[in-house]
Amino acid sequence: MSAETTLENATQDSNLEKFVYDDQISRMFALATLVWGVVAFLVGIVIATELAFPSVNLGLDFITFGRLRPLHTNAAIFAFAGNAIFTAVYYSTQRLCRARMWSDMLSRLHFWGWQLIILAAALTLPLGITQSKEYAELEWPIDLAIAVVWVGFFGVNFFMTLARRRERHMYVALWFYIATIVTVALLHVFNNLVVPIGLFKSYSVYAGVQDAFMQWWYGHNAVAFFLTTPFLGLMYYFLPKAANRPIFSYKLSILHFWSLVFIYIWAGPHHLHYTALPQWASTLGMLFSIMLWMPSWGGMINGLLTLRGAWQKVTSDPVLKFFVVGITFYGMSTFEGPVLSIKSVNALSHYTDWTIAHVHAGALGWNGFMTFGMMYWLLPRLFQTELYSTRLANLHFWLGTVGILLYIFPIYVAGLTQGLMWRAITDTGQLAYPNFVETVRVLIPLYLIRAVGGVVYLSGALLLSYNFFQTWKRRPANYEEVEHYAPALEPHYDDDPAPKSRLSGVLEVAKKLDVFEQLAWHRRWERLPRLMTIWVIIAVVAASLFEIIPTFLIRSNVPTIATVTPYTPLELAGRDIYVAEGCYNCHSQMIRPMLAETKRYGEYSKPGEFVYDHPFQWGSRRIGPDLAREGGKQSNLWHLIHFRDPEKMTKGSIMPPYPWLEKRKLNFKTIPDRVWAASYLGAPYDKAALSDSIALAKKQAKAIADDIERQKGPSGLEDKQVVALIAYLQRLGTDLFKTPKSPNPSAEPAPAADNKTAQAEPASTR
Numbered sequence: 091m092s093a094e095t096t097l098e099n100a101t102q103d104s105n106l107e108k109f110v111y112d113d114q115i116s117r118m119f120a121l122a123t124l125v126w127g128v129v130a131f132l133v134g135i136v137i138a139t140e141l142a143f144p145s146v147n148l149g150l151d152f153i154t155f156g157r158l159r160p161l162h163t164n165a166a167i168f169a170f171a172g173n174a175i176f177t178a179v180y181y182s183t184q185r186l187c188r189a190r191m192w193s194d195m196l197s198r199l200h201f202w203g204w205q206l207i208i209l210a211a212a213l214t215l216p217l218g219i220t221q222s223k224e225y226a227e228l229e230w231p232i233d234l235a236i237a238v239v240w241v242g243f244f245g246v247n248f249f250m251t252l253a254r255r256r257e258r259h260m261y262v263a264l265w266f267y268i269a270t271i272v273t274v275a276l277l278h279v280f281n282n283l284v285v286p287i288g289l290f291k292s293y294s295v296y297a298g299v300q301d302a303f304m305q306w307w308y309g310h311n312a313v314a315f316f317l318t319t320p321f322l323g324l325m326y327y328f329l330p331k332a333a334n335r336p337i338f339s340y341k342l343s344i345l346h347f348w349s350l351v352f353i354y355i356w357a358g359p360h361h362l363h364y365t366a367l368p369q370w371a372s373t374l375g376m377l378f379s380i381m382l383w384m385p386s387w388g389g390m391i392n393g394l395l396t397l398r399g400a401w402q403k404v405t406s407d408p409v410l411k412f413f414v415v416g417i418t419f420y421g422m423s424t425f426e427g428p429v430l431s432i433k434s435v436n437a438l439s440h441y442t443d444w445t446i447a448h449v450h451a452g453a454l455g456w457n458g459f460m461t462f463g464m465m466y467w468l469l470p471r472l473f474q475t476e477l478y479s480t481r482l483a484n485l486h487f488w489l490g491t492v493g494i495l496l497y498i499f500p501i502y503v504a505g506l507t508q509g510l511m512w513r514a515i516t517d518t519g520q521l522a523y524p525n526f527v528e529t530v531r532v533l534i535p536l537y538l539i540r541a542v543g544g545v546v547y548l549s550g551a552l553l554l555s556y557n558f559f560q561t562w563k564r565r566p567a568n569y570e571e572v573e574h575y576a577p578a579l580e581p582h583y584d585d586d587p588a589p590k591s592r593l594s595g596v597l598e599v600a601k602k603l604d605v606f607e608q609l610a611w612h613r614r615w616e617r618l619p620r621l622m623t624i625w626v627i628i629a630v631v632a633a634s635l636f637e638i639i640p641t642f643l644i645r646s647n648v649p650t651i652a653t654v655t656p657y658t659p660l661e662l663a664g665r666d667i668y669v670a671e672g673c674y675n676c677h678s679q680m681i682r683p684m685l686a687e688t689k690r691y692g693e694y695s696k697p698g699e700f701v702y703d704h705p706f707q708w709g710s711r712r713i714g715p716d717l718a719r720e721g722g723k724q725s726n727l728w729h730l731i732h733f734r735d736p737e738k739m740t741k742g743s744i745m746p747p748y749p750w751l752e753k754r755k756l757n758f759k760t761i762p763d764r765v766w767a768a769s770y771l772g773a774p775y776d777k778a779a780l781s782d783s784i785a786l787a788k789k790q791a792k793a794i795a796d797d798i799e800r801q802k803g804p805s806g807l808e809d810k811q812v813v814a815l816i817a818y819l820q821r822l823g824t825d826l827f828k829t830p831k832s833p834n835p836s837a838e839p840a841p842a843a844d845n846k847t848a849q850a851e852p853a854s855t856r
Contacts, residue, residue, distance in 0.1 A: 106575040107256065111184045113569070115197045117472050119177040120465060122205060124555055126169030127461070129212075131551055133162040135544040141713070142537040144746040152216035154746050155713075156672025160227040161215045166453055167225060167316060169208045174461040175320040176204070176244070179267055181468065182327040183248065186264055187255030188576045196247040203239035207232055218670030219290045223305050223705055225312050226281050230292045233282045240278065245271050252619040256576040258583065259616040262343040266323030268619065269351050269626050273315040276630060281308035285770060287763040291666070293771060298700025299366050299648050302708055303359065303641050307634065310358035317452065319350070321460050325393050325417065328464050332409045338395035342388055344612055349385035351626055353378050355633040360431035363440065364682040365708060366697035371641060372433075379431035386424030393417040408483035412463030415491060419455025423448065438513065441678055441712040443533070444505025447498045454494045454547060462490065462554060469561045474569055478560035482553050489550035496543030500536040507532060508712075513686045521689050526715040527742045534744075585614050651698035653828040656773035657821065659761045659783035660790040664818030666764065667811055668707070671748065678709035679718040679822065692719035692823065699826060702773050714745055719823035726794050727801040729816045751812035756791070758784045758809075790817055 140146045140155045147153045180197065184190055191197050210232050214220070220227040228236070248271060252264070281304055284292035296304050330337050337343060359367060359375030394417055397404065404410045426448050430439050439445060470477050477483065511529040514522035523529055589608045591601035615622050657665060668674075681687050683694040695718050700706055724732075731738055734752060736745040765783040769775045779786060788808070794816055795808035807813050 105577050107578055108573050108575055109190050110571045110573055112190050112194060113472055115201060116177050116181040118201050119173050119180060120468060120472060123170060123173040123177055124558055126165055126173060126208060128551055128555060130162060130165035130170045131548040133158055133165060135541055135548060137162055138537060138541040138544055141744060142534050144744050147746055151750050156675045157216050157218055159672060159675045160220060161212060163225060164211050171317055171457045178324040178464060182263055183251055186257060186261045187251055188257045189251055189255050192247050192250035192254060196243045200239055200243040203243060207235050207239060220669060221705060222669040222674050224710060225309050229290055230284050230286050231289060236278060241275050256578060258579060260619060263323040263327040265347050266319045268623050270315050270320040272623060272626050273630050277308045277311050281305060285767050287767045293767050294705040298703045298706050299697045300642055301706040302362055303367060306361040307358040310361060311355055314354040317457055321457055322389055324460055324464060328467055329393055329396055329413050332413060332467050333397050333400045335396055335400050338392050342392045344609060346385050346389040346392060352629045352633060353381050353385060355630050357382060363433050363436045365680050366695050371637060376431045376433060380428045383428050387421060390417055390421035408480060408487050409463045409467045411487045412459045416456055416459030416463060419451055423452035423456055438509040439505060442505040442508040443501045447501035447505055451498050465554060469558060473561050473565040475561060475564040478557050482557050486550040486553040489546055493543050493547030493550060496546055497540055500539040504533045504536040515686060527740055530744055531742045648697045651696060652830040654699055654701060654825040656702045656768060656775055658790055659765050659779060660787040660814050660817045661821050662764045662768060663756060663761055664814035667815045668818055674707050674709045676713035678712050678716045680708040681716055681718045691716045704771055717822055721820045721822040721824035725801060726797050726816050727803045729819060730798055730803055730812060733812055751815060752810055754811045755809050756811050756814050758787055761787050
């Protein structure tokens with residue numbers, strides 16, 4: 091009797107089920123990871139070069155820094171890292187569950203749907219179609235597609251596979267995948283609630299302070315639950331496989347998982363220190379960020395100690411080399427993140443390149459190297475042949491390491507330089523570097539070194555591409571589909587008897603703690619995916635609501651200012667051009683209550699100034715100066731020439747020219763929809779603005795165009811985009827200093843009754 095027949099009989103006798111894994115889907119996602127990774131790195135090099143040489147964009151609007159930066163970040167996060175996550179999830183979930191994915195069709199719909207979303211992002215972002223919310227720039231039709239693909243295809247397929255698994259207890263990697271899928275869905279949906287006014291334009295339902303809070307609740311946790319938890323799942327599965335060692339500590343895994351899931355979600359407000367966000371919220375964010383040290387380092391230690399007894403392999407195995415450096419970068423990044431959340435440190439680092447260096451250390455070191463390590467481990471298994479060249483893989487490791495160091499160290503130096511120069515005060519109490527461009531020009535050599543580092547890192551990724559291609563060429567004519575056998579899970583299962591306390595002669599509460607610490611309760615949860623998912627949701631939602639509800643419901647968080655009024659129809663159109671050009675990528679609109687900032691920019695920003703900002707435009711970086719008080723500082727003609735040739739007005743400026751703004755016509759027909767949407771979201775427009783917004787916009791545009799002509803500027807600009815953008819810039823920060831209208835015309839103007847903050851002490855006293 092043959093072995094095959096014997097196994098067949100055994101299958102029938104013991105109720106074993108036969109199944110094969112779907113590795114084709116992992117091959118597809120692995121290829122997509124590589125392709126989009128190269129694209130993301132290449133675009134990164136282009137925009138890094140544009141920082142030193144703005145003319146690299148060749149005068150083309152769709153490749154300016156402002157439009158390409160969102161493409162770079164989205165490609166790196168959602169295309170490169172996203173496809174790497176899916177490669178890992180589809181490969182490991184099937185093996186951990188001892189089951190093929192529930193639906194091959196959903197797997198393919200997920201793959202092609204995700205690639206179409208990336209393609210849509212690659213087309214729309216360079217065209218200026220954006221929400222301007224960092225890492226959530228895509229417009230509402232694409233956001234809807236993301237929700238369908240993530241929840242309907244990926245989520246359903248994953249959880250149904252869990253439901254049909256043949257392995258009773260879920261391994262730690264699956265816990266992290268559960269947290270990823272659930273939390274990313276919540277973050278995506280609530281941060282992208284908008285009012286559409288067309289296929290390619292929408293306004294956030296949140297405004298100003300609340301929008302900023304919601305955005306960074308999303309933004310920080312996108313890092314947590316898209317770039318951290320799934321990669322930890324990847325680490326917990328692939329590192330023990332590569333080292334051929336069990337994970338170091340089961341208990342540490344549990345502590346790592348639950349403390350990370352619960353604490354991470356609180357930390358977002360630390361991105362808004364010293365802004366108009368209520369202080370209690372940012373302080374809470376700082377405290378929980380510091381607490382993140384514990385679970386983050388617990389995970390790092392658990393990963394590195396898994397290599398105990400196998401360190402000799404690290405010297406020769408490129409897979410382990412990538413993993414060790416990747417986990418080390420995880421530890422460094424999760425140490426630096428809490429440091430940056432401390433207010434006194436954040437006061438120096440925020441808006442500078444220091445934050446950019448921190449992000450790239452995590453993305454290139456942690457996400458990049460974990461992905462490369464996984465790819466080198468998977469290639470022989472997915473293509474059922476030997477890796478083409480271990481030597482090239484080792485060369486990739488060294489190129490990647492050198493590339494990261496060349497990339498991040500100049501940015502760290504640039505960030506510290508910026509922060510110190512911005513804050514420098516002379517003995518006479520004046521700014522040491524009053525001209526902002528002085529703090530820009532000094533960074534040019536560092537920007538160039540950074541670009542070189544990017545080229546080195548990209549060259550490593552190209553070596554992987556070559557290794558990938560050559561390994562694929564050596565694949566067998568037909569992949570062998572290995573048949574596996576395992577019994578289906580019985581519906582009834584008896585847990586092990588509850589443990590007893592190992593202590594004696596102590597209080598009863600100590601005995602209960604001892605029983606709790608033995609984690610039998612968690613062992614039970616590990617066989618109940620529904621229960622574990624519910625507890626993940628409770629942990630995430632409870633922390634979120636604790637911060638969100640007071641921020642949205644307590645009126646004192648956003649004191650109203652009587653003189654702050656909605657944007658005019660033309661200013662509203664100009665604001666949308668500001669968003670489309672990606673100006674928020676280089677300019678902030680938030681003056682912090684610090685001496686150096688108020689001296690440089692003017693009165694610090696108040697929460698009530700942003701109540702009509704859908705979405706907020708505070709930005710997170712200052713490649714150029716803050717614009718919160720830009721209104722009225724320069725003439726209309728100055729702005730026109732500045733857009734045409736920035737260096738003509740500011741010697742040494744690295745802002746690219748925007749000549750097309752002077753040539754392209756403003757579409758006045760879309761203005762009523764913009765005004766209607768703003769009104770729907772709470773802007774108190776009068777009847778004239780609502781019924782005759784086009785005429786009002788044209789009247790204001792004519793006034794600005796005439797003023798430019800009077801100053802000996804060109805004529806005929808009243809229907810051009812540049813006029814709308816100038817109208818918006820001239821409005822910024824001016825409302826605070828207007829005299830409020832008196833309800834009684836005969837009465838003397840009264841101070842803004844509700845404007846307690848606006849009437850606060852002068853900035854110089856703070």
